[in-house]
Amino acid sequence: MRICEQPEDLTPGGCVLVPTMGGLHEGHLELVRLGAAIARERGLPGGCVVSVFVNPTQFDEAYDYERYPRTVERDAAMCADAGADAVFAPSVETVYPTPESRRDPVMPGVAYEPGLEDRAREGHFAGVCLVCRRLFELTGARGAVFGEKDWQQLQCVTAMVRMLGSATEIIAAPTQRDADGLAMSSRNRFLSDEDRQRGLALSRSLLAAGRETTPGDGERAMRRVLDDAGVTPDYAAIREASTLMSLPEGTPIESVTWRAVVAGRVGSVRLLDNMPWPASEGAGPESGG
Numbered sequence: 496m497r498i499c500e501q502p503e504d505l506t507p508g509g510c511v512l513v514p515t516m517g518g519l520h521e522g523h524l525e526l527v528r529l530g531a532a533i534a535r536e537r538g539l540p541g542g543c544v545v546s547v548f549v550n551p552t553q554f555d556e557a558y559d560y561e562r563y564p565r566t567v568e569r570d571a572a573m574c575a576d577a578g579a580d581a582v583f584a585p586s587v588e589t590v591y592p593t594p595e596s597r598r599d600p601v602m603p604g605v606a607y608e609p610g611l612e613d614r615a616r617e618g619h620f621a622g623v624c625l626v627c628r629r630l631f632e633l634t635g636a637r638g639a640v641f642g643e644k645d646w647q648q649l650q651c652v653t654a655m656v657r658m659l660g661s662a663t664e665i666i667a668a669p670t671q672r673d674a675d676g677l678a679m680s681s682r683n684r685f686l687s688d689e690d691r692q693r694g695l696a697l698s699r700s701l702l703a704a705g706r707e708t709t710p711g712d713g714e715r716a717m718r719r720v721l722d723d724a725g726v727t728p729d730y731a732a733i734r735e736a737s738t739l740m741s742l743p744e745g746t747p748i749e750s751v752t753w754r755a756v757v758a759g760r761v762g763s764v765r766l767l768d769n770m771p772w773p774a775s776e777g778a779g780p781e782s783g784g
């Protein structure tokens with residue numbers, strides 16, 4: 496597997512990019528498999544490129560940035576097995592060559608209006624928008640795969656690309672979960688056994704919401720489940736799926752695509768999760784998207 500530090504080392508002519516911060520797990524590998532299949536289907540010369548870059552501009556806590564797993568050799572081996580063609584692991588200087596390149600991101604409303612991740616992690620989506628735009632430019636990505644696990648991020652990047660009139664198509668991949676329902680995350684390795692059990696309240700709260708028939712009842716159901724587990728959420732909400740704004744009470748359910756979203760700290764780890772709302776018939780932890 497080639498680990499490229501410079502964009503010139505990548506095969507030109509277009510690729511499908513899978514942007515990651517490394518510390519890869521099975522959830523990321525599903526994105527890589529999808530990216531590789533699409534790159535093959537479209538005959539893109541650059542194939543599937545996985546970027547591994549711990550982006551300093553999207554961290555709101557220095558401690559989180561410092562302890563973020565950095566395992567690029569292992570990540571590259573996993574990417575090779577999943578069908579990637581190259582790993583792009585640029586330096587901070589390559590991504591942000593000047594002080595100006597860290598400023599003035601193009602940010603759609605969903606990056607700062609909903610009061611969800613944007614409120615809980617100030618500045619986070621500015622960093623996400625900056626780095627994604629830059630990585631798309633550096634790699635010449637024709638498509639980029641993002642996980643539904645980070646739902647607001649997926650909506651931000653989709654809307655940003657639309658605002659820019661960019662040639663990069665955003666492709667969504669479903670959330671991968673462990674057998675117990677916990678959404679996979681590079682940060683799960685920092686959970687104690689006890690915190691992991693408590694963390695299951697997030698996916699359980701989404702499933703409970705999915706059984707209710709109004710967003711208000713759904714949100715109350717989420718809070719009950721979280722409360723019983725002793726988890727104080729940053730938010731537990733049911734919103735319009737792409738803008739993530741709340742809609743007036745009484746909005747006809749069938750006229751809107753909804754998403755239930757939840758985040759909160761468990762021990763030293765911040766967990767987030769989301770599912771379509773209301774749940775489709777027979778939805779279980781593994782079908783929650």
Ligand code: AMP
Binds near residue numbers: 515522642671672680
């Ligand atoms: P990360 O490096 O973890 O910030 O994420 C890189 C990409 O992987 C993002 O598009 C995430 O949404 C995606 N991702 C992370 N965890 C999962 C998961 N459990 N299922 C699906 N996609 C994921």
